[in-house]
Amino acid sequence: MVSPVESTHQKAVAADTGIVHGGLKAIVDCNSFYCSCERLFKPVLKNKPVVVLSNNDGCIVSRSDEAKQIGVQMAGPYFMARPLIEKHDIAVFSSNYTLYGDLSWRVMETLRQLCGEKKVEVYSVDEAFVDLPDMPAEAAARYGLYIRKTVEQWTGISVSVGIAPTKTLAKAANYLAKKNKQQSWCVTALITPEEQQKALQSIRVTNIWGVGRSYADKLINMGITSAWDLRNMPEQWAIKQLGGVVGARLIKELRGESCMDIREQPDSKKMIASTRMFGSPVNDILSIKEAIATYASLAAQKLRRQRCSARIVTIFIVPKEDNHAVDFRHGPVISTSTTLPAATSVTNELIKPAVQLVEKIYEKGRFYKKAGVMLSGIEPDSSIQGNLFVPESKNKGRFLMKMMDNINFSMRNDILKFAASGTSRNWKMRQEKRSPRYTTRWEEMFEVK
DNA sequence: TCTGGGGTCCTAGGACCC
DNA sequence: TCTGGGGTCCTAGGACCC
Numbered sequence: 001m002v003s004p005v006e007s008t009h010q011k012a013v014a015a016d017t018g019i020v021h022g023g024l025k026a027i028v029d030c031n032s033f034y035c036s037c038e039r040l041f042k043p044v045l046k047n048k049p050v051v052v053l054s055n056n057d058g059c060i061v062s063r064s065d066e067a068k069q070i071g072v073q074m075a076g077p078y079f080m081a082r083p084l085i086e087k088h089d090i091a092v093f094s095s096n097y098t099l100y101g102d103l104s105w106r107v108m109e110t111l112r113q114l115c116g117e118k119k120v121e122v123y124s125v126d127e128a129f130v131d132l133p134d135m136p137a138e139a140a141a142r143y144g145l146y147i148r149k150t151v152e153q154w155t156g157i158s159v160s161v162g163i164a165p166t167k168t169l170a171k172a173a174n175y176l177a178k179k180n181k182q183q184s185w186c187v188t189a190l191i192t193p194e195e196q197q198k199a200l201q202s203i204r205v206t207n208i209w210g211v212g213r214s215y216a217d218k219l220i221n222m223g224i225t226s227a228w229d230l231r232n233m234p235e236q237w238a239i240k241q242l243g244g245v246v247g248a249r250l251i252k253e254l255r256g257e258s259c260m261d262i263r264e265q266p267d268s269k270k271m272i273a274s275t276r277m278f279g280s281p282v283n284d285i286l287s288i289k290e291a292i293a294t295y296a297s298l299a300a301q302k303l304r305r306q307r308c309s310a311r312i313v314t315i316f317i318v319p320k321e322d323n324h325a326v327d328f329r330h331g332p333v334i335s336t337s338t339t340l341p342a343a344t345s346v347t348n349e350l351i352k353p354a355v356q357l358v359e360k361i362y363e364k365g366r367f368y369k370k371a372g373v374m375l376s377g378i379e380p381d382s383s384i385q386g387n388l389f390v391p392e393s394k395n396k397g398r399f400l401m402k403m404m405d406n407i408n409f410s411m412r413n414d415i416l417k418f419a420a421s422g423t424s425r426n427w428k429m430r431q432e433k434r435s436p437r438y439t440t441r442w443e444e445m446f447e448v449k
Numbered sequence: 450t451c452t453g454g455g456g457t458c459c460t461a462g463g464a465c466c467c
Numbered sequence: 468t469c470t471g472g473g474g475t476c477c478t479a480g481g482a483c484c485c
Contacts, residue, residue, distance in 0.1 A: 054453035061453070061485095077452040095453090124456095124485045212483050243482060244459065275454060337478090372454085 020191060022258050023133035024140055026163045027170045028111060028147060030104075031178070031186070033126035033157070034062035037103050038093050038435055040156045049090040053078055056277045057094055057433065065181075094434040100125060106155045114150055121262045129167060131262040137191045144187035163189040164196070167260045168253035171209035172199060172227065196256065200228040210250045215242055231255055268306050268380065274298040275372025281320045283367045288317060289355050295373040296354040300347040303375055309343035311377030313350060315357045318370040334361045343379050350375065 030036060034052035039045045049066035053059065060081055063072050070088050072081050078092075085092060104125045111120045111128055121129040135143060144161035151159050160181075162174025169190050176199055177188035190196045206216040208227050218241070224230050231254040238247035249259040274295040282288060292315055303310055316335035338353050354373050 056451090056453070058452055075452080079451040082451095127485075210483070214482070246459065246483080269456080271456070273455060277453065280450080335479095370453095 018136035018138055019134060020137050020165055022165055023131065024135045024137075024163055024165055024191070025167055025170045025258070025262060026130040026132055026144060026147070026161055027123075027167070027174045028128050028130060028151070029160050029162075029174050029178070030107060030126040031158045031160055032062055032064050033104075034093075034095060034100055035064040035067075036157050037100050038091075038096075039064070040103070041435070042091075045091055049088060050093070051081075051085065051090055052093045052095055053433070054095060056279065058277060061095065092433055096434050099435065103155065103157060107151055107157055107159070110151050110154045111147070114147060118264045119262065121264060122266070129170070129262050132163070135163075140189040140191060141187055144189060145185060148186055158186065160184075160186040161188075163187075164191065165256045166253040166258040168209050168250065169196060169256065172203055172254075175203065175207055193256070197228060200231055200254065201226055203227040205230050208250075208254070210246070210253075227254065268308060268378070269302075270378060271374055271376045272299050272302045272306075272310070272378065273372060273374040274302070275316075275370065275374075277370045278368070281367040281369050283365065285358065285362050285364075288362060288368060288371055289358050291371045292354050292358055292373060293351045295371065296351045297347045299373050299375050300345055300350050303345045303378070306378075307381050308378045309345040309381055310350070310375035311340050311343040311379070312375070313338055313340065313353050313357070314374040314376065315354050315361075316372050316374070317358075317361060317368045320367040320369040336360050337374075339377065343377065345381070 032050075035050040038050060038052060047066065048064075049070055049072075050064040051060050051067050051072055052062040054061045057078055059075050059077055060072060061075065063074060067090055070084065070090065072084060072090065084090075107126075108120065108122050108128055111130060115130045115132070119131040121131075123129055130147075132140070132143070140163045144163050148159055148161055151157060160174055160177045162170045162172065162177055164170040164173050173188040173190045177184045177186050188199075190199050203226065205211055205219050205224055205227055208230065211219065211230075219225075219230065222241075224233065231251065233251060235248045235251055238251045239245070241247060242250065252259050276291070276295065278287075278291070282291075296313075314335055314337035316333050318333050336357050338357060340349070340353060344350065350373075
């Protein structure tokens with residue numbers, strides 16, 4: 001008897017055409033993206049260890065290969081890695097999202113030109129899935145190499161490419177490509193069942209896309225240690241143990257049965273958030289209200305950029321805890337929300353309810369380390385019913401918003417702000433080591449000498 | 450002293466309605 | 468006075484991703 005798994009595999013490659021049933025998918029992932037961006041404008045740093053910090057200079061979010069080799073941990077707190085960083089004279093940068101955003105756009109444009117406008121799904125700032133429906137199996141690896149070379153020539157950013165019949169297997173391929181850069185030339189294809197088996201047997205279950213910390217612990221406790229072990233578990237088991245339909249999909253994808261398509265146009269956001277850690281913990285309600293007002297106006301900007309309005313305003317604050325444990329986890333989040341009578345994207349109409357909510361959850365005497373605003377119940381502006389009774393001033397409000405957005409875009413991000421955001425900002429984040437925005441600000445442009 | 454800032458999807462459970 | 472079962476909507480929370 002042939003099991004369903006085997007029969008899927010037998011159908012996988014049609015012998016006459018060499019075209020994989022269901023097509024192939026690639027994931028293109030920039031290598032140490034933020035570090036690569038920083039290095040692009042400081043050629044002195046080529047082959048030197050570099051790290052980039054998160055907002056607030058809190059964690060390490062990107063490491064060059066050299067920094068990895070020295071032993072700097074990903075997502076580790078900066079203050080803990082600092083001795084090592086100083087000892088080895090590693091270059092350190094605060095994150096500069098304006099610069100990374102611009103270079104990201106260039107990489108994505110390159111992919112669209114190479115592979116077709118509609119074949120590219122931008123998955124994150126440094127990753128994209130590419131649909132390769134007609135790619136013959138034997139041409140896949142060569143094509144991956146072509147992508148890699150072209151992107152590097154056109155943008156200066158090096159990428160790794162994984163190719164396989166499903167997104168999850170493509171991610172696994174990419175993981176191996178990055179792991180053995182020397183042999184793989186940053187490209188790996190997993191097309192045949194044999195290739196897939198060998199690859200999955202070599203990957204620990206922890207490193208599979210879709211398996212996070214808590215599932216990893218659970219799986220290892222059950223004796224499921226390799227990706228191959230996981231692939232061979234029954235779907236019913238996955239439904240019970242790994243979050244229902246999500247788990248079942250994961251198993252199918254590992255077997256080569258594609259459950260996730262490439263989506264060229266991402267849906268508009270269902271939720272928009274703006275949140276930050278404070279530069280230092282805060283205990284007075286006034287500072288928290290200032291922060292909330294600032295985040296509300298940031299979120300409102302994002303909302304308008306998407307040409308949408310929101311009906312639900314949620315705010316949250318996170319109390320500071322004293323936890324220096326090795327496996328640090330964030331403490332509880334205290335949140336509350338309110339539903340507005342009508343959706344809006346006008347900043348002051350969102351600030352006001354947001355700030356009022358602070359009273360509901362703030363506890364006097366307690367210190368907080370983080371706060372945020374989330375907007376949901378999002379509707380496109382075009383679908384909002386005109387209301388005869390909406391006063392004229394509302395249109396004025398919209399006009400003002402548009403002006404503010406334009407000014408903020410071309411000048412400094414926060415040059416115009418509402419009075420409620422305050423002016424002292426002792427809660428503002430630290431960002432001491434930011435590089436210039438070489439590609440988007442005239443006054444910070446890279447000079448060729 | 451010091452541990453990011455976004456997002457998505459799914460499930461469970463309660464309220465409410467007929 | 469009795470009170471089933473199904474549907475829908477909402478919220479909270481947990482898991483994941485980069």
